[in-house]
Amino acid sequence: MYKITTLPGDGIGPEVIAGAVQVLNAVRERTGIEFAITEAPFGGNAYDQTGTPLPEATLRQCLASNAVLMGAVGGPKWDNLPVHLRPEVGALLPLRKKLAVFANIRPSMVFSSLVDASTLKREVVEGLDLVVIRELTGGLYFGEKRREQLPQGGFRVIETLEYSTEEIERVARFAFELARKRSGRLTSVDKANVLESSRLWREVVSGLAAEYPDVELSHILVDNCAMQLVRYPKQFDVMLTENMFGDILSDQASQLTGSIGMLPSASLGGQVGLYEPIHGSAPDIAGQNIANPIATIMSVAMMLRYSLDSEEGAALVERAVSSVLGEGYRTIDIMQPGMTQLGTSEMSRLIAQRV
Amino acid sequence: MYKITTLPGDGIGPEVIAGAVQVLNAVRERTGIEFAITEAPFGGNAYDQTGTPLPEATLRQCLASNAVLMGAVGGPKWDNLPVHLRPEVGALLPLRKKLAVFANIRPSMVFSSLVDASTLKREVVEGLDLVVIRELTGGLYFGEKRREQLPQGGFRVIETLEYSTEEIERVARFAFELARKRSGRLTSVDKANVLESSRLWREVVSGLAAEYPDVELSHILVDNCAMQLVRYPKQFDVMLTENMFGDILSDQASQLTGSIGMLPSASLGGQVGLYEPIHGSAPDIAGQNIANPIATIMSVAMMLRYSLDSEEGAALVERAVSSVLGEGYRTIDIMQPGMTQLGTSEMSRLIAQRV
Numbered sequence: 013m014y015k016i017t018t019l020p021g022d023g024i025g026p027e028v029i030a031g032a033v034q035v036l037n038a039v040r041e042r043t044g045i046e047f048a049i050t051e052a053p054f055g056g057n058a059y060d061q062t063g064t065p066l067p068e069a070t071l072r073q074c075l076a077s078n079a080v081l082m083g084a085v086g087g088p089k090w091d092n093l094p095v096h097l098r099p100e101v102g103a104l105l106p107l108r109k110k111l112a113v114f115a116n117i118r119p120s121m122v123f124s125s126l127v128d129a130s131t132l133k134r135e136v137v138e139g140l141d142l143v144v145i146r147e148l149t150g151g152l153y154f155g156e157k158r159r160e161q162l163p164q165g166g167f168r169v170i171e172t173l174e175y176s177t178e179e180i181e182r183v184a185r186f187a188f189e190l191a192r193k194r195s196g197r198l199t200s201v202d203k204a205n206v207l208e209s210s211r212l213w214r215e216v217v218s219g220l221a222a223e224y225p226d227v228e229l230s231h232i233l234v235d236n237c238a239m240q241l242v243r244y245p246k247q248f249d250v251m252l253t254e255n256m257f258g259d260i261l262s263d264q265a266s267q268l269t270g271s272i273g274m275l276p277s278a279s280l281g282g283q284v285g286l287y288e289p290i291h292g293s294a295p296d297i298a299g300q301n302i303a304n305p306i307a308t309i310m311s312v313a314m315m316l317r318y319s320l321d322s323e324e325g326a327a328l329v330e331r332a333v334s335s336v337l338g339e340g341y342r343t344i345d346i347m348q349p350g351m352t353q354l355g356t357s358e359m360s361r362l363i364a365q366r367v
Numbered sequence: 368m369y370k371i372t373t374l375p376g377d378g379i380g381p382e383v384i385a386g387a388v389q390v391l392n393a394v395r396e397r398t399g400i401e402f403a404i405t406e407a408p409f410g411g412n413a414y415d416q417t418g419t420p421l422p423e424a425t426l427r428q429c430l431a432s433n434a435v436l437m438g439a440v441g442g443p444k445w446d447n448l449p450v451h452l453r454p455e456v457g458a459l460l461p462l463r464k465k466l467a468v469f470a471n472i473r474p475s476m477v478f479s480s481l482v483d484a485s486t487l488k489r490e491v492v493e494g495l496d497l498v499v500i501r502e503l504t505g506g507l508y509f510g511e512k513r514r515e516q517l518p519q520g521g522f523r524v525i526e527t528l529e530y531s532t533e534e535i536e537r538v539a540r541f542a543f544e545l546a547r548k549r550s551g552r553l554t555s556v557d558k559a560n561v562l563e564s565s566r567l568w569r570e571v572v573s574g575l576a577a578e579y580p581d582v583e584l585s586h587i588l589v590d591n592c593a594m595q596l597v598r599y600p601k602q603f604d605v606m607l608t609e610n611m612f613g614d615i616l617s618d619q620a621s622q623l624t625g626s627i628g629m630l631p632s633a634s635l636g637g638q639v640g641l642y643e644p645i646h647g648s649a650p651d652i653a654g655q656n657i658a659n660p661i662a663t664i665m666s667v668a669m670m671l672r673y674s675l676d677s678e679e680g681a682a683l684v685e686r687a688v689s690s691v692l693g694e695g696y697r698t699i700d701i702m703q704p705g706m707t708q709l710g711t712s713e714m715s716r717l718i719a720q721r722v
């Protein structure tokens with residue numbers, strides 16, 4: 013009996029999570045897989061209810077689960093709180109750290125029925141299918157932060173970026189293993205011509221290559237990588253990067269597909285997996301039943317595969333999504349002439365039915 | 368009498384600098400502007416000749432000039448030297464610091480005759496014309512770097528990122544002034560939801576807004592910015608960012624145009640301006656007379672405008688480039704069916720003639 017915690021969060025989070033739960037229940041009926049779902053407050057709404065964006069009880073609940081399925085957090089309402097109470101720094105970053113999910117997996121794939129939604133030319137993105145592995149619990153985002161008042165007026169901020177051999181090695185192994193299961197190509201991204209942490213990164217990654225003779229490893233500088241993702245994105249298969257570079261490049265990569273409302277993510281490495289759509293909380297469209305639930309539903313597929321040991325369930329979900337798209341159903345963000353437009357709950361129900 | 372130092376550097380650097388000097392001489396003949404050009408060793412070739420990539424004499428020479436025109440530095444030949452002897456860390460970064468050029472100006476514009484060279488759809492990039500102002504002498508690239516051996520084996524690297532109110536303010540003023548001369552729109556990029564330096568960045572930039580009531584200021588998170596540059600790049604006009612984000616985003620932005628062989632840059636803020644094409648040293652095509660000299664020639668136009676006080680000269684160069692492209696002349700990197708292909712020196716000569 014698997015335990016799943018859902019964290020609907022803010023903005024469109026509750027709507028897309030509700031849709032994903034419908035699909036999950038359909039998988040239970042089809043496959044007989046057993047799980048219990050418990051919802052917990054998290055993010056801005058948790059702050060509103062309890063005074064903290066990550067209540068102790070929520071954290072305990074997550075740690076006692078097999079998997080956590082998150083919607084999205086944040087919104088202008090909480091942007092002016094003291095930093096440690098904001099949803100991002102007060103809830104999301106500490107949750108990642110406590111769950112010890114050091115490997116964030118972000119696939120960017122172009123759905124063949126949606127290739128024209130990309131701003132890039134068809135031939136540049138058709139068939140695009142890459143995965144960014146982003147280190148998620150180290151680096152600048154988790155370093156010490158200090159602000160000093162200067163005698164002459166104004167401030168100086170000093171932040172630190174730290175990485176150890178061990179932190180690099182564990183996420184790099186993750187990427188090598190994934191590359192082995194896919195095309196056998198791994199591109200490690202760094203800024204080794206300037207940063208010492210990048211030089212350590214490159215040394216450690218290169219040092220592992222001998223253990224994975226079937227994987228073809230290459231290195232690319234982060235600035236060149238941002239160019240190559242525009243110029244010829246299909247050159248990449250599995251990409252490995254530290255936290256901040258991964259934040260930027262994975263968002264860039266996802267936008268290449270033209271349909272970020274479709275893209276899931278998984279954060280792994282600890283006892284409990286964390287799954288979330290890559291899109292944000294989109295407060296401007298919250299509560300209107302127009303958000304695309306597919307990114308969250310695809311995150312459920314990743315959860316079934318990586319935390320609930322159900323390749324069968326994952327494949328059912330992925331096929332259901334493909335077939336609904338193939339039949340011409342769309343949410344407004346991916347609407348095209350001649351297709352049938354559905355709301356969040358109708359789209360979710362249809363995918364659940366197809367499962 | 369202006370003093371110009373050229374630093375041809377490595378790879379294709381000497382070829383494109385030779386072309387740019389031809390054009391500069393043509394500007395002298397046309398306008399009567401007076402200058403003296405002195406060449407100095409810099410980068411990998413300086414290391415080969417003198418044992419250091421930034422010889423004292425070169426630095427002194429640059430500091431005594433009105434403007435420095437650089438080609439490109441680096442190449443695999445020097446990648447395994449001790450860090451402080453490599454062209455990037457041993458020459459380029461210290462040159463920027465000593466010249467105190469804290470504001471790096473990188474325009475990305477799509478030439479109408481080359482719009483199809485972009486991997487993005489015509490309607491997404493046609494008419495694109497944005498400028499990234501990148502802070503160039505602070506942040507992580509110039510912070511302290513420490514590597515420690517750990518008792519249990521392996522290493523830990525600790526680097527620091529520092530920014531002060533003053534460093535942010537001076538580059539922000541630069542961006543506000545430029546925005547005022549252009550569309551009046553300024554977008555400041557940061558990661559204020561996570562980094563303390565970004566929060567200071569946002570405070571300082573916001574604090575200046577009252578002094579520039581004619582400029583419409585907005586803020587965007589760096590990850591979202593990387594997405595928006597793919598989704599709808601024409602929303603941007605002047606963009607302002609710290610050093611590392613600017614490194615990544617300006618390269619991404621330049622690649623949107625499809626012709627990075629055309630894009631110049633200027634680094635300003637000190638007594639002496641530093642001008643360079645944004646492309647690298649491209650060792651694989653060095654010495655073949657096929658490199659595109661236009662990025663360096665366009666850098667000459669920026670030099671005429673910002674350091675030699677010759678708007679007339681700048682306009683002459685820009686018009687000459689446009690007219691040569693309009694007549695159908697191309698280097699191989701931007702070659703299209705029906706056009707006439709030229710080598711580096713032929714293209715440079717033709718542009719010099721049109722001046």
Ligand SMILES: CC(C)[C@H](C(=O)O)[C@@H](O)C(=O)O
Pocket residue numbers: 100101104105259560561590
């Ligand atoms: C909200 C923010 C803290 C977060 C991050 O930067 O990690 C987000 O951008 C992401 O990529 O998941």
Ligand SMILES: CC(C)[C@H](C(=O)O)[C@@H](O)C(=O)O
Pocket residue numbers: 205206235455456459460614
């Ligand atoms: C070569 C390198 C040090 C440099 C930088 O990162 O600043 C380059 O990428 C640039 O953008 O000019």
